[in-house]
Amino acid sequence: MNGDAGFNLAWMAWTQPVAIFFAAIVVMLVVFGVLQFVIPTYERRGFLPVPTTRGDRLFMSLLGSAFIHLIWLAFSDASLLIASAISVAYAAVMMRWG
Amino acid sequence: MDKREYQWAWLMVLPVVLIVAFSAIMPLMTVVNYSVQDIFGPDSRFFVGTEWFKEVLRDPALHGALVRQIIFSAAVLFIQIPLGIGLALCMPKKGIGVSFALVLLALPLLVPWNVVGTIWQVFARPDVGLAGVTLNSLGLDYNYTGDSLDAWFTVLVMDVWHWTSLVILLCYAGLQAIPDAFYQAARIDGASRWAVFRYIELPKLKGVLLIAILLRFIFSFRIYAEPFVLTGGGPGNATTFLSQSLTTMAVGQFDLGPAAAFSLVYFLIILLFSYVFYLTILNMDREG
Numbered sequence A: 001m002n003g004d005a006g007f008n009l010a011w012m013a014w015t016q017p018v019a020i021f022f023a024a025i026v027v028m029l030v031v032f033g034v035l036q037f038v039i040p041t042y043e044r045r046g047f048l049p050v051p052t053t054r055g056d057r058l059f060m061s062l063l064g065s066a067f068i069h070l071i072w073l074a075f076s077d078a079s080l081l082i083a084s085a086i087s088v089a090y091a092a093v094m095m096r097w098g
Numbered sequence B: 001m002d003k004r005e006y007q008w009a010w011l012m013v014l015p016v017v018l019i020v021a022f023s024a025i026m027p028l029m030t031v032v033n034y035s036v037q038d039i040f041g042p043d044s045r046f047f048v049g050t051e052w053f054k055e056v057l058r059d060p061a062l063h064g065a066l067v068r069q070i071i072f073s074a075a076v077l078f079i080q081i082p083l084g085i086g087l088a089l090c091m092p093k094k095g096i097g098v099s100f101a102l103v104l105l106a107l108p109l110l111v112p113w114n115v116v117g118t119i120w121q122v123f124a125r126p127d128v129g130l131a132g133v134t135l136n137s138l139g140l141d142y143n144y145t146g147d148s149l150d151a152w153f154t155v156l157v158m159d160v161w162h163w164t165s166l167v168i169l170l171c172y173a174g175l176q177a178i179p180d181a182f183y184q185a186a187r188i189d190g191a192s193r194w195a196v197f198r199y200i201e202l203p204k205l206k207g208v209l210l211i212a213i214l215l216r217f218i219f220s221f222r223i224y225a226e227p228f229v230l231t232g233g234g235p236g237n238a239t240t241f242l243s244q245s246l247t248t249m250a251v252g253q254f255d256l257g258p259a260a261a262f263s264l265v266y267f268l269i270i271l272l273f274s275y276v277f278y279l280t281i282l283n284m285d286r287e288g
Helices: A016-038 A054-075 A080-097 B003-035 B051-057 B060-090 B096-110 B113-123 B130-137 B148-176 B180-189 B193-204 B206-221 B225-230 B242-252 B256-287
Strands: B037-041 B044-047
Touching: A016 A054, A016 B003, A054 A080, A054 B051, A054 B256, B003 B037, B003 B256, B037 B256, B051 B256, B060 B148, B060 B193, B060 B206, B060 B242, B096 B148, B113 B130, B113 B148, B113 B225, B148 B193, B148 B206, B148 B225, B180 B193, B193 B206, B206 B256, B225 B242, B242 B256
Parallel strands: none
Antiparallel strands: B037 B044
8 A cells, every 4th residue: 555655655544444445435436427327317306305316315325324323433332333234224215215 | 418428528527536536535535544543653553443433422522612613603604694695785786886895895805814813803802902992981891801702702793704795795796697677577566675585686696695605604614713813712612613623633632543533523514514505405496
């Protein structure tokens, strides 16, 4: 991760979990980007009070998941994996019925 | 434009994406890395997982700063948006008065933020400041350095002085863009001044109000220099907002890990509020 003298990324203090996290975000964006060309999204209204596209629902899922984790960390000492499981369920509901 | 051609147009934003990647995304990634480590130096860092997030999210001092920040931003929006709309409606529509009013309104926006704090620090001093001495001579026991309520009042008035101009200028631009035909039709129908505002001007202002509310919310939520110079966050912690707590943590105590975790929480809160505002006003606009 440190790179050579010409392109040194040591200042970013990379850690493996953070690298995996950002790689997952990039993969998600690429998949949704490609999906946009294959099956273009359209605005539709689900249980949310506003019409949303697939990208809107992805953004809401990611933002909501971040807050689920933060709330979990603020109030619970139990495993963070439970918050992750709740987030996955939340994201699935949001993407399907949001 | 053909739908497929329209999709390829997104490639045109690639240069901007690259610039943002280097100026914003890479620093953000660095902050995320810092937030999960205890960092003493470039070669001396230890992975601590979510420890800093727990510490920050359970810190009562930061809860207090967050509550004060939300109250401050709510007060700013509650005062500045109606005041900005009202003053924009009162502005001259044509003639020499337009240029005069525009220059006058732009002046507070040109003053650097720390200078605004210094101006108000002197202006509001209870011993020599014009505002402070005047208020005390009227029989009010005003002292922003010793009384929390006075400090809040001064910070709010300072922010209103500094930033209401932005709302006025945006609303004025929105009002000027309304075609005269709408007003003529209203006159023919015998519409009252209130009806013209409610059914013509306000709906037409929604676009600029979206921008005004978003900008004022974001600016007020990350306010730092003005209250720091004016009150230093005091008396006590009465006017210590989130950005000042963050700066104390990062620069004062050099706690880079907790400060990074705090920054991310702060960023996510701003992102959430801004997105909710954006969706709400966009939806209002659609429903007409």
